[in-house]
Amino acid sequence: MDRIQIERLSKSYGPVQVLKDIDIRVPERCFVALIGPSGCGKSTLLRTIAGLEQISGGTLRIDGQVVNDMPPRKRDVAMVFQSYALYPHMNIEKNMSYSMRLKRIAPQVIRDSIDSVAATLGLDRLLDRMPRALSGGQRQRVAMGRAIVRNPKVFLFDEPLSNLDASLRVHMRSEIRKLHQRLGATSIYVTHDQIEAMTMADHVVVLRAGQVEQQGAPLTLYNQPGNKFVAGFIGSPSMNFIEAVIGPDGHSAQFGGATPQTLDLGRTLAAGTAVWLGLRPEHLQPRHSEQGMSGEPQEHFLRGVVDTVESTGSMTFIGVQVDGVEQTVLISHAGVGVVRSGETLSLGIAREHIHVFDKETERVL
Template sequence: MSAQIELSNIDKHYGSFHALKGVSLTIEKGSFVALVGPSGCGKSTLLRSIAGLESITSGSMSIAGKPMTGVPPRKRDVAMVFQSYALYPHMTVEQNLTYSLRLHGVGKVEAKLKAGEVAATTGLTDLLKRYPRELSGGQRQRVAMGRAIIRNPKAFLFDEPLSNLDAALRVHMRKEIRALHDRLGATSVYVTHDQIEAMTMADHVVVMRAGVVEQQGSPLELYDRPVSRFVAGFIGSPAMNFVEAVVGADGRSAVLDTSGGGTVPLPAPLEAGRAVVVGLRPEHLRAVPDNGQFTLIVGNVESTGSTTFITSDDELVTLVQAERTGLKPGHSVALTIAPEHVHVFDPATGLRI
C-alpha cells in the first residue's frame, strides 16, 4: 500500500493555545482510520487541517504524494461529511447530489447519470425527487455521503457524522458507511468520540489526548496492549477497572487496595513492594465458587437481560457476566483473572509497565 495522506510534525496554535503538538501520521490508500479521544483533544482540528479548513502553524502535509501546504480546500480533492448534514433545503436529493458537478461545468445529462449511480450505491434511488425536509435523519446522512461520493475524491473525511442519530440508527449507519468504504475502495478518515464506532469500523485507530497522538494501531492492538492508563480507560466498553495495589513479596502478584481484599497475578515479575495500578477489564473477571484470587463485596447489580453488571461497594471494580445472578448488595463473590489479562501501570506517569 502507498500513503494517501501523510502528516509530519503538524503543529497548530490558536493564539497561546497549542491545539496540535507535533502530530505525525501516515494514512494508507484504501484504509479506514478513526481519530478518537475526548472533547478538546484535537481530533476535529486535525481533520479540518487535512481538509484545509484550518491552516497549520508548522509541519508538512501531502495528499496522494502532492504537498498541501497553502493549498486551498477546493483544490485538495477531499470530501467532508459533517455532523450536520448541510443539505440545501430548496434543492431535491438529485440536485443536492449534483451541485458540485454543476459548479465544475459537468453537463446535465452526465450529472444526472452520475447521480443515478451514486443513488443506487447509497440506497437513494427512490428518493431523488424528494426535498431534505421529507427525509429521515438516516436518509439525509446518506444524501450527505452521496454528495461526497459523486466527486470521487482522494479521501473521505467524516466529522462525527452519526452524532445526531438515535442509537439504533447509529448502529445501522456505521455498518452502511463501512460497507460503502469497502465497495468504493476509498480512503476514509473518521473522527468520533465514540470508541465503539472506532473499534467496529476502523482498520487503524488513532487515540489523541491534548493535541498529541497517545497511541495508534489496530483496534485489537489498542484493546490488548494499551500504552497508558488513558488509552486503557478509553478503549473498551464497559471501561477498564483501575485498582491501586502493591507488588507482593514474591514479585509475581499484586495486593489490591479494595474493600474485598486479595491479590491478582502479574503478567511478569516486578520489584516487591512497588506501588502500581492494575487494570482489570470487566469482561475478563470470572466469578468462582471458592478459591478466588480476590473478593468483591457487591454494592450494585444491574441486569440488561442478556448481561449482568455487578459493581463493588467501593465502586472500584465492575464485573460483567453473561448469565443472570442471584447476588444482592452486601453479598461477596470470589473472582479470578488470568495473568495475561492483567494490565499494570505506573501510578505517577500512567504509562504501561
Template sequence: MATMEIRSVSKNYGTIRVLDDINLQIGDGEFIVLVGPSGCGKSTLLRMIAGLEEITGGEIRIDDRVMNTLPPKGRDIAMVFQSYALYPHMSVADNMSYSLRLRKTDKPTITQKVRAASVKLGLDALLERKPKALSGGQRQRVAMGRAIVRQPKAFLFDEPLSNLDARLREQMRAEIRKLHRELGATSIYVTHDQVEAMTLADRIVAMHGGHIQQVGTPLDLYDRPANLFVAGFIGSPGMNFLAGDVAGGVLRLSDGRQVALPETMPAAMGGATLGIRPEHVLPAPAGQGALDATVDLVEPTGHGIILHLTLAGAVFKVLTHDRRWLSPGPAIAVSFPPEALHLFNAEGLRV
C-alpha cells in the same frame, strides 16, 4: 484514492495549543478512525486535513503533495459533516451534483453519477425533495451521497452518526463499512464513540489532550492498550483499575490486600496500576476467589449482567453472562486470569 502523511503537525488557537506534534501515516484505502473525548483535538485535526483550519506547524501531505496552504477545493477530498450541512435551497439531486456542477462536468455524466450514487444509498425516490422534507437518516444518506458522487481521493467523516438514534446509527455504521469495502477509498473518521471506532476502523488513532495516545488495529488497542487513557477509553464498560505498589511479585492495594502478579510482569516497581476488563473478571461466591468485594448494583442488559462492586474503595465492574449472578447477595469474590491483566507504571504507561 490516496496516501496521506501528517508530519509533526500542531495547532494553536492564540496561545492555547490544541494539537501537539501529531504524526500519522495513512495507507491507500485505509479506514482510519480518530477517537477521543470531546476537546481532544480530533475534529480540529480532521478540519486541518480538509483545509478548513490553518495549520500552525508541521506538514500535511496527500499523495506526497504538501497541502498546508491549499484551499479545500484544491485538495480533492469529500467530507460528511455531523450536521450534514445539506444545502437547504437545493433538491437532493442538486445537493449531490453540486460538486460536479462546480467542476463543469457535462450533464449526462452528472445524471448518471447521481443516479448511481442514489441507487446505492436508496435515495432514488427522493431526488426531487428538499432536505427539510427528509428524515434524519435520509439526510445522513444525502450527505454520504454528496461525498461519493465525486469519487474523491479521500473521505473525511466528522461524527456523521451522532445525530441519529441508536438503531439507525447501528445500521448506518454497517453501511459505511460496506461502502468503504466497495469504494476502497482512503477514509478518516472522527468519533467519540469507541464502539464506532472498534467496528469501523482498520486502524484506530486514540487521541487525548491534543496528543496521539496510541495508533493500532482495534484489537491492538483492546488487547494491549499503551497507557491508562487508552485502557480506560476503549471497551464498554471500561477497564477496571486497581492502584497499589508492586513488590515481591504482588500488587499491594491501598487497603493492604494483595493481588499476585504473573511472572511475566516485573516483580518490583513501586507505584503501579493494575487493569482488567470487566468481561475478563471471574466472579465466584464470597471467599472463593482472589479478592472479596461488596455488591452495589446489578444491571441486567439482557445479553449479560453488569455487577457494580466496591473493591478497595473504588468502583469495580464485572461483566458476566452467567444468570446465576442476577441475585449475587451482598458480597462476592473476584479472580483475575493472569493473561488478562494489564500493568501500568506510575506514569500510566503500559509495562
C-alpha cells in the same frame, strides 16, 4: 502507498496550542478513526486535512504532494459534516449534483453518476424530495452521496452519526463500512464513540489534549494499551483500575487495607513499585465464595461484596465493593440471574488479562 502523510503537524490559536507534533500515516484504501474526549483536537485535525484550518507547523502530504498552503478546492477531498449541511431549497438530486454542476460537467455524465450513487445508497426513489421531507438517516445518506459523486481521493467524516438515534447509528455504522469497502476509498472518521471506532476502523488514533497517545489496529489498542488513558478509553464498560504495590517477590501485587489482598501477575517487576492494576470488566469471572476456589490459586482472585446488579437481558453488570479498594469494581457477565446484592463474591481473572501501569507515569509496565 500512503495516501496521507502527517508529520509533526501543529496548530495554534494565538498562544493556545491545540495540536502538538501529530504524526500519522494513512495508507491508500484504509479506514482511520480519530478518537478521544471532547476538546482533544480530533475535529481540528480533520479540518486541517480538508484545508479549512491553516496549520501552524509541520508537513501535510496528500499522494506525496505537500498541501500545507493548498486551498481546499484543490485538495480533492470530500467532507461529511455532523449537521448534514444540505441546501434546504434544493431537492436531493440538485444537492448531490451541486459540485459537479459548478465544474460544468456534461448533464448526462452528472445524471449517470447521480443514478449510480443514489442506487448504491438507496436514494433512487427520493431524488425529487426536499431535505425537510427526509428522515435523519436519509439526510445523512444524501450528505454522503454528495461526497461520493465527486470521487475524491479522501473521504472525511466529522461525527456524522451523532445526531441519530441509537438503533439508526448501529445501522448507519454498517452502511458506512460497507460503502467504504465497495468504493475502495480512503476514509478518516472522527468520533467520540469508541464502539464506532472499534467496529468500523482498520486503524485507530487515540488523541488527548492535542497529542497522539497511541495508534494501531483496534484489537491491538484493546489488548495492548500503551498507557492508563488508552486502557480506560478503549473498551466498554471501561477498565477497572486498582492502586497496588509490587510485593517483595516481584511477581505479585498487593492492595487493600489492614488485610491486603494479593494478585499474582505471572511476571517479575521491581519490588515496591507503586502501580495501577487494570482489570477489564469482561475478564473478571464471578464465583460465589461458598463454592470454593475449585483448586484455583488464591492469588487469581479478588474478594468483595456485591453492591449493584444491573441486567440488560443479554448482559449483567455487577458492581462489587472489593475489600480495601475505595472505588467499586465493575464486572460484566453474559446472561441474567448470576448474583444478588449483598452476596460475597470471589472474582477470578487470568494472569494474561492483568494490565500493570506505573503509578507516576501511567505508562504500561
